[in-house]
Amino acid sequence: MNGQLLEYATGALDDGERAEVEAHLAGCARCRADVAAWRALAGGADPAPPGPELVHRVLLRSALDGPPPPTRRPAWFSLALLRAEARLVRPAVPIASALVMALGVALAATSPRDLAGQVLALVAPVVAALGIAGLYGPRRDPAFEVVAATPTAPALILLTRIALVFGYDLVLALAASGVLATLGGDPGGLFALVDAWLGPMALLSALSLVLAVRVGADVAAGVAVVLWSLRVLVGGVFGDTGWAFDAARVVWSTNAGTVLAAAVLTALAVFLAGRGEPIRRHRATYPV
Amino acid sequence: MMDDDAALVALVARGDGGALARLYQAYARRLFGYLLRLAGDRMVAEEILQDTMLAVWRSAGGYAGASAVSTWLFGIARRQAYYRLRGQPPPAPFEAVDRPDPAPGPEELAIAAAGGTPLAGAVGDLPDHHREVVALVFVAGLPLAEAAAVLGVPVGTVKSRLHHARAALARTLATQGVAE
Numbered sequence: 001m002n003g004q005l006l007e008y009a010t011g012a013l014d015d016g017e018r019a020e021v022e023a024h025l026a027g028c029a030r031c032r033a034d035v036a037a038w039r040a041l042a043g044g045a046d047p048a049p050p051g052p053e054l055v056h057r058v059l060l061r062s063a064l065d066g067p068p069p070p071t072r073r074p075a076w077f078s079l080a081l082l083r084a085e086a087r088l089v090r091p092a093v094p095i096a097s098a099l100v101m102a103l104g105v106a107l108a109a110t111s112p113r114d115l116a117g118q119v120l121a122l123v124a125p126v127v128a129a130l131g132i133a134g135l136y137g138p139r140r141d142p143a144f145e146v147v148a149a150t151p152t153a154p155a156l157i158l159l160t161r162i163a164l165v166f167g168y169d170l171v172l173a174l175a176a177s178g179v180l181a182t183l184g185g186d187p188g189g190l191f192a193l194v195d196a197w198l199g200p201m202a203l204l205s206a207l208s209l210v211l212a213v214r215v216g217a218d219v220a221a222g223v224a225v226v227l228w229s230l231r232v233l234v235g236g237v238f239g240d241t242g243w244a245f246d247a248a249r250v251v252w253s254t255n256a257g258t259v260l261a262a263a264v265l266t267a268l269a270v271f272l273a274g275r276g277e278p279i280r281r282h283r284a285t286y287p288v
Numbered sequence: 289m290m291d292d293d294a295a296l297v298a299l300v301a302r303g304d305g306g307a308l309a310r311l312y313q314a315y316a317r318r319l320f321g322y323l324l325r326l327a328g329d330r331m332v333a334e335e336i337l338q339d340t341m342l343a344v345w346r347s348a349g350g351y352a353g354a355s356a357v358s359t360w361l362f363g364i365a366r367r368q369a370y371y372r373l374r375g376q377p378p379p380a381p382f383e384a385v386d387r388p389d390p391a392p393g394p395e396e397l398a399i400a401a402a403g404g405t406p407l408a409g410a411v412g413d414l415p416d417h418h419r420e421v422v423a424l425v426f427v428a429g430l431p432l433a434e435a436a437a438v439l440g441v442p443v444g445t446v447k448s449r450l451h452h453a454r455a456a457l458a459r460t461l462a463t464q465g466v467a468e
Contacts, residue, residue: 006432006447006450007432009426010425010426010429010431010432011429012431012432037454037458038426038450038454039426040457041422041426041450041453041454041457042422042426042427043325043426043427046317046320046321046324046427047324047330048317049316049317049319049320049321049337050316050320050334050337052309052312052313054312054316054334054337054338054341055305055308055309055312055341057338058308058338058341058342058345059305059308059345061338061342062342062345062346
């Protein structure tokens with residue numbers, strides 16, 4: 001009977017069981033007190049709930065809010081993001097890249113036949129690295145704060161921009177190689193030309209990317225230019241200086257090591273994107 | 289009765305505002321009583337009730353009939369209450385050093401609003417998970433099995449929490465010197 005008192009007090013018993021309990025309660029003061037103690041838990045009477053106007057408010061709110069935001073990104077999201085980011089790239093960057101690359105092609109075409117690949121290997125990496133240096137960060141990005149406030153992850157933004165800028169530079173360098181190959185600039189043909197610049201371009205760009213994300217665009221551009229100058233000096237002024245020349249030649253070529261290093265550095269940059277402390281950013285707050 | 293409610297939810301899923309009003313009419317008192325115990329404040333309870341009905345309006349299509357309509361409704365109300373109450377700002381720090389106001393405070397007002405008995409105040413002092421079970425079973429009038437389904441705990445746990453709540457209530461009332 002004791003177990004049923006709780007159910008009786010909640011009103012969960014069916015008619016037969018309720019009658020049974022009530023018959024018992026009539027003659028048992030202790031159980032009556034028990035039921036009263038359970039019912040005491042319900043507390044006093046509640047104020048009346050809001051009237052049917054609440055439903056009108058709900059329907060109005062639903063109509064005003066519009067449909068709930070889609071939780072899945074549409075299929076064309078990547079394309080839309082690519083287009084949106086393309087509008088943020090300052091036109092000076094692709095124009096300057098194309099001009100420098102054209103200059104490189106002109107130089108390579110007029111140089112001795114076997115040096116065309118080397119000239120291209122000097123021009124293409126620095127064009128890509130400088131383009132990448134201005135890719136990210138509060139100083140160079142006019143939409144940095146707006147982008148930081150959108151639900152799109154900074155890493156995704158960075159990847160999109162890498163695809164845009166590096167992809168553009170890749171197409172430029174390929175076109176330059178194609179032009180030189182048809183002009184007969186290199187005895188090895190198109191493949192040898194691409195082989196000359198692909199590795200250095202990937203490595204220098206990746207290094208520049210990490211520095212741009214972690215330190216800043218200026219440092220990234222500076223380091224890229226210094227490394228590039230060192231490469232030029234090792235090949236030219238210093239001449240054949242033994243180990244330095246060998247080291248520079250290994251690093252400044254397309255091999256498994258440089259491609260792997262470039263991939264690791266790019267992954268590091270994507271990981272670091274958006275992890276900085278925004279308050280210390282340049283002009284994040286106005287000076288008082 | 290049960291089938292009527294399920295049919296109402298199906299109508300709501302098809303965008304019938306009148307069905308939503310009928311569903312509200314059928315459950316308003318119980319939902320409001322439950323939310324009032326959870327929130328401890330009439331205005332907040334009304335806001336959560338509105339959130340609940342909005343969520344019902346939007347997600348009625350997701351009701352598959354696997355549970356009773358009342359279980360489904362109270363589950364939604366509970367979730368909305370947690371969203372709303374979790375976001376509650378902490379009390380302002382300067383209130384602590386303020387002089388006590390001789391006028392009736394929110395607690396006294398809450399007691400008065402809930403029927404004016406010290407009992408209601410004592411129920412309000414119970415820990416959250418006890419208060420919630422009491423509200424579901426005694427205020428909303430859900431059967432124990434349904435209350436257990438809403439809370440996602442076994443029926444035995446619901447019973448033991450009710451017993452704990454009753455014992456705690458008896459202790460509080462004894463210390464306040466109120467005869468049971």
